[in-house]
Amino acid sequence: MSKNFRTLLNWGVALVTATAATVTIGATTGGPPNPLPADPQTRPTAGQEKEPQSDSRAAERRQIATSILDGDAKFTLTALRSQTDPLAASVRLQVFTFENGAWRESDRALVGEADAWFWFPLTGRHAVCEFSTAGTEPAPVAVSLLITPSIGCSPTEDFRIENGRIIPA
Numbered sequence: 001m002s003k004n005f006r007t008l009l010n011w012g013v014a015l016v017t018a019t020a021a022t023v024t025i026g027a028t029t030g031g032p033p034n035p036l037p038a039d040p041q042t043r044p045t046a047g048q049e050k051e052p053q054s055d056s057r058a059a060e061r062r063q064i065a066t067s068i069l070d071g072d073a074k075f076t077l078t079a080l081r082s083q084t085d086p087l088a089a090s091v092r093l094q095v096f097t098f099e100n101g102a103w104r105e106s107d108r109a110l111v112g113e114a115d116a117w118f119w120f121p122l123t124g125r126h127a128v129c130e131f132s133t134a135g136t137e138p139a140p141v142a143v144s145l146l147i148t149p150s151i152g153c154s155p156t157e158d159f160r161i162e163n164g165r166i167i168p169a
Contacts, residue, residue, distance in 0.1 A: 064091075064145075065128045069135040072098045073161075077111065077131060077143065079122040088115040089122050091145060095161055106164030111143050111157055121146045129153035138162040140169070 060081040067075045074096040082088035091111040096103040121127060122145060130144035130153070139161040144153045158169035 062123045064122060065131045067131060067133040069133060069139075073135065073139070074098070074103055075131075075133050075141060075161075077128065077145075079117070079119065079127075081119050082115040085115060087119055089117045089119040090114045091117055091122065091143075093141065093143065093159065093166060095164055095166055097164055107161075107166045109159065109166040109168070111145070112154070117145065118148060121148050130156055138167070141166075 062079045063076055064079050065077040069075075076094045076096070078092045078094065080090045080092055082090070090113075092108055093111050094108045095106050097106050098104075124146075126149075127146050128144075129146060130142055132140070132142040134140050141159040141161060142156050143159070144156045146152070147154050160167050160169050
């Protein structure tokens with residue numbers, strides 16, 4: 001073997017080794033870990049769907065938006081990771097009222113179907129396309145969320161809040 005060929009062969013082995021190390025590092029550190037998701041919910045929602053039920057595993061949830069109106073009404077959107085598919089999620093709309101110095105939940109409902117959203121777009125940047133609330137009675141609430149960056153935002157889902165209860169519009 002010539003000296004030039006051995007040098008090229010050594011560079012090729014080093015390049016392949018470095019590339020393999022980069023791929024391995026990217027695969028092991030390329031995102032958040034996949035914890036065991038669950039969300040214990042036994043209460044029916046405003047729509048026909050029930051929220052995902054759980055077993056004894058800890059829930060993974062992330063609040064993705066909140067709106068407080070006049071200090072006495074609060075609306076939140078929370079992403080709930082699926083128990084059966086780590087890439088899927090549900091979105092919960094909650095309504096709270098401020099009573100006796102504390103926020104108390106008055107109702108909750110799913111936005112869309114259970115496990116119909118993708119976890120990573122929901123918990124990433126620009127997840128909320130629209131979250132509109134108003135302090136009127138009945139209070140309109142409009143929600144549009146990112147489906148995926150390539151697909152874009154979901155159609156707007158409208159709700160109204162009457163006496164602290166969520167009513168799909």
